[in-house]
Amino acid sequence: MVLDVSKISGIGEYTVKNEKDRDLYYRGQSVFLVLRRNTIEVRCDPRLSENLKAKYESVMESRYYGKGGIEIVLTNQFSESEIHDLIRLSYNLSV
DSSP, X not given: OOOOGGGSTTOOOOEEXXXXXXXXXXXXXXXXXXXXXXXXXXXXXXXHHHHHHHHOTTEEEETTTEEEEEEEEOXXXXXXXXXXHHHHHHHHHOO
């Protein structure tokens, strides 16, 4: 899945910092998305995080955010619109 954050509705201004193995998407000073080759990491509500980890084998605790987020292996368990919803939620939580 090719992810173009600029095409996700509800996402305002952001900046991107490219690092060795990941791209960090910032809203102000807060990172709202960590994009790696095969995974994404987003901020997430703790209850939603637990529900998603229980329901999908491709969801785990985030390496970047720890308990404050989830990491999703991009294996087609989520639709593109569901991924966009999670990124939008993370953007809104990064205030």
